[in-house]
Amino acid sequence: MWNQVQEALNQSAASVLTGIARLLPGTIALVVSLILAAFVGWVLAFVVKRVLTGVGFDRHLAAWGWSDVAEWAGVKSPSLLLSRIVLWATVLLGFVVGLAAFDPMLTSELALRLFGSAINLVTALIILIVGNVLARFLSRGVLISLVNMNIQHARVMSLGVKWLVVILAAAMALDHLSIGGRIVQLAFGILFGGIVLTLSLTVAMRSKDLADWSLSRRPDKADEGGPPVQHL
Amino acid sequence: MAAHTPPETTGARVDALPTADAVVCVPACGTAEAVRRAADRVARAVARLSPPSTVVLLHPDTAVAADTGGAGTDRVAAVPLLPHRLSPMTRLPLAAADGVPPVHALAAVASHAGARACCLVAARADDLTADAVHALLRPVVELNFDLVLPIYARHRLDGLINSSIVHPLTRALYGRRADGQLGLDFAFSARFVPALLEPTRQHGRPRAVWPVTEAVERGLQICQAHLGTWVAPVEESADAGSALSQVLGSLFLDVEHHAPVWQKVRGSQDVPAFGSAAPFDEEARDVDVGPMIESFQLGFRNLPDVWSRALPPATLVELGRLARAPRAEFRVPDALWARIVYDFALGHRLRVINRDHLLRAFAPIYLAWVASFVLDAGGISRAAVGARLERLCQAYEAEKPYLMSRWRWPDRFNP
Numbered sequence: 001m002w003n004q005v006q007e008a009l010n011q012s013a014a015s016v017l018t019g020i021a022r023l024l025p026g027t028i029a030l031v032v033s034l035i036l037a038a039f040v041g042w043v044l045a046f047v048v049k050r051v052l053t054g055v056g057f058d059r060h061l062a063a064w065g066w067s068d069v070a071e072w073a074g075v076k077s078p079s080l081l082l083s084r085i086v087l088w089a090t091v092l093l094g095f096v097v098g099l100a101a102f103d104p105m106l107t108s109e110l111a112l113r114l115f116g117s118a119i120n121l122v123t124a125l126i127i128l129i130v131g132n133v134l135a136r137f138l139s140r141g142v143l144i145s146l147v148n149m150n151i152q153h154a155r156v157m158s159l160g161v162k163w164l165v166v167i168l169a170a171a172m173a174l175d176h177l178s179i180g181g182r183i184v185q186l187a188f189g190i191l192f193g194g195i196v197l198t199l200s201l202t203v204a205m206r207s208k209d210l211a212d213w214s215l216s217r218r219p220d221k222a223d224e225g226g227p228p229v230q231h232l
Numbered sequence: 233m234a235a236h237t238p239p240e241t242t243g244a245r246v247d248a249l250p251t252a253d254a255v256v257c258v259p260a261c262g263t264a265e266a267v268r269r270a271a272d273r274v275a276r277a278v279a280r281l282s283p284p285s286t287v288v289l290l291h292p293d294t295a296v297a298a299d300t301g302g303a304g305t306d307r308v309a310a311v312p313l314l315p316h317r318l319s320p321m322t323r324l325p326l327a328a329a330d331g332v333p334p335v336h337a338l339a340a341v342a343s344h345a346g347a348r349a350c351c352l353v354a355a356r357a358d359d360l361t362a363d364a365v366h367a368l369l370r371p372v373v374e375l376n377f378d379l380v381l382p383i384y385a386r387h388r389l390d391g392l393i394n395s396s397i398v399h400p401l402t403r404a405l406y407g408r409r410a411d412g413q414l415g416l417d418f419a420f421s422a423r424f425v426p427a428l429l430e431p432t433r434q435h436g437r438p439r440a441v442w443p444v445t446e447a448v449e450r451g452l453q454i455c456q457a458h459l460g461t462w463v464a465p466v467e468e469s470a471d472a473g474s475a476l477s478q479v480l481g482s483l484f485l486d487v488e489h490h491a492p493v494w495q496k497v498r499g500s501q502d503v504p505a506f507g508s509a510a511p512f513d514e515e516a517r518d519v520d521v522g523p524m525i526e527s528f529q530l531g532f533r534n535l536p537d538v539w540s541r542a543l544p545p546a547t548l549v550e551l552g553r554l555a556r557a558p559r560a561e562f563r564v565p566d567a568l569w570a571r572i573v574y575d576f577a578l579g580h581r582l583r584v585i586n587r588d589h590l591l592r593a594f595a596p597i598y599l600a601w602v603a604s605f606v607l608d609a610g611g612i613s614r615a616a617v618g619a620r621l622e623r624l625c626q627a628y629e630a631e632k633p634y635l636m637s638r639w640r641w642p643d644r645f646n647p
Contacts, residue, residue, distance in 0.1 A: 140538065140586075141589055143535070144538065144592045145473075147527075147534050147535055147593075148473040150523070150526070152530065154534050155533075228519040229389045229517075229602060229606070230387075230390040230392070231392050231393045231476075232323050232414065232464075232479070
């Protein structure tokens with residue numbers, strides 16, 4: 001019996017070691033591919049950033065009114081954002097190449113699935129970017145208008161508008177990707193409703209300011225006899 | 233000068249008219265009765281000119297259609313009448329809200345008729361006087377000037393956008409001490425007409441013609457004429473934000489468009505003025521500057537991110553100091569104000585943010601200047617107010633090198 005136990009142990013150990021030996025080259029290939037991709041990506045990102053800085057890409061983008069594009073991603077400038085996209089795209093490519101070392105079929109299936117969802121992914125990204133830019137634009141417009149109307153809680157209301165649009169865009173993007181399902185819809189409804197309620201309460205609390213503004217129309221108008229100051 | 237063919241609605245009638253020495257346009261006279269009264273006063277004004285001149289009166293075609301069933305009356309007081317479709321005027325100089333502005337139709341008719349002078353009188357019939365028309369036409373017809381700007385008798389607290397920004401900025405940039413750019417009554421010579429025939433829309437928006445800029449660019453002669461008390465013929469925007477957005481948006485575009493012109497100008501020169509200033513009984517006005525100061529302080533608390541896109545840190549520090557100043561010491565230094573206006577002009581050119589947002593965000597700072605001016609000019613004589621505004625204009629001229637250096641090297645514009 002002990003011979004049979006020993007034989008079973010030998011067989012299982014051999015099978016595990018054989019499995020590891022089969023996976024090891026692929027794993028090493030994956031790691032090497034990632035390291036190489038990271039290096040190549042770093043070089044490409046450096047070149048891209050130098051080229052974009054040289055042609056004044058940030059300045060031209062700001063002149064076209066896209067000065068907020070980089071802010072949403074938390075980076076200082078659009079050229080830095082692009083260089084980081086190049087870096088991570090190269091690393092991703094290296095990861096895919098490394099995966100192919102395990103099993104060529106794996107990457108084919110992965111590629112098929114990725115292509116299938118690539119369009120949805122791109123659309124979701126566009127929704128997020130547009131939503132973010134629109135949110136900043138609208139919130140700034142609301143802030144300036146409310147300040148000119150002498151509304152004291154202008155900043156709160158402009159933040160509310162901004163988050164309304166951002167949450168709406170995020171919910172649309174997640175829904176487009178079929179992520180989260182009903183949980184996302186429920187969370188969106190709660191957040192959206194909460195923000196609208198907050199804004200309504202803020203407006204109600206500052207209703208006196210709004211009434212004063214609608215009656216006076218500007219802070220320099222006298223109560224009787226027409227405006228004491230004429231701008232034009 | 234090549235004749236410009238006016239629109240088809242008036243072409244046939246212009247051909248039928250005799251040549252005229254002058255064309256007068258009265259866009260606010262929209263009824264037949266108003267046109268009759270205007271024609272009578274224009275006839276009396278023109279009769280005083282030397283040499284004797286013939287005149288055509290251009291008026292809205294609503295005066296014909298409404299009262300005469302479309303037939304129209306060709307002459308009143310020996311003045312030929314020319315009905316034309318005239319778009320409503322806006323508060324911007326020589327611009328219309330939509331369609332073709334009256335000044336464009338005036339220039340087209342004047343060009344077609346070979347007139348030496350043309351005149352735009354925006355006043356309504358009740359406010360239109362023969363003296364005003366004569367004051368506008370005489371410098372062009374008798375003294376060979378090319379552009380006549382209006383001088384109105386106004387309260388010191390009226391027309392503050394002109395006093396604080398338009399006049400001193402124009403004076404510093406184009407070197408002409410004339411403050412009638414925001415008026416609505418002008419006279420032009422035939423040499424000026426081509427400037428009025430240029431496209432009336434820019435980037436899809438109505439394009440205003442800033443007459444001093446056009447005259448300086450073409451090397452034409454400018455003068456001013458006293459026209460009496462100002463009576464607003466068009467509805468004016470009630471709040472500062474809308475007024476600033478409307479006026480400064482157009483003015484800054486004009487500054488950007490004519491940068492090659494004003495960068496060559498140094499100093500400023502007087503512009504001759506004709507006629508005598510009308511006696512003006514300036515009533516005392518009780519202005520509470522508290523809301524204006526509060527508006528500025530609210531803007532300082534909420535808009536530093538927006539202001540920092542156009543203003544350098546040193547200016548923001550100054551504004552912070554001003555926001556904390558007690559009311560008795562609330563004064564905006566002239567040099568600081570001039571630099572702020574220049575920075576916003578540059579920010580507008582570079583599109584640091586949406587242009588409409590930028591100009592509306594300027595409103596609280598403008599109200600700070602208004603409050604400061606009210607505190608300064610409240611209890612002093614009109615002559616002293618004039619001296620106060622003269623110091624402001626000199627500050628703009630002194631700070632012009634600041635604008636020029638930032639304009640030429642925008643890469644260094646990094647607030």
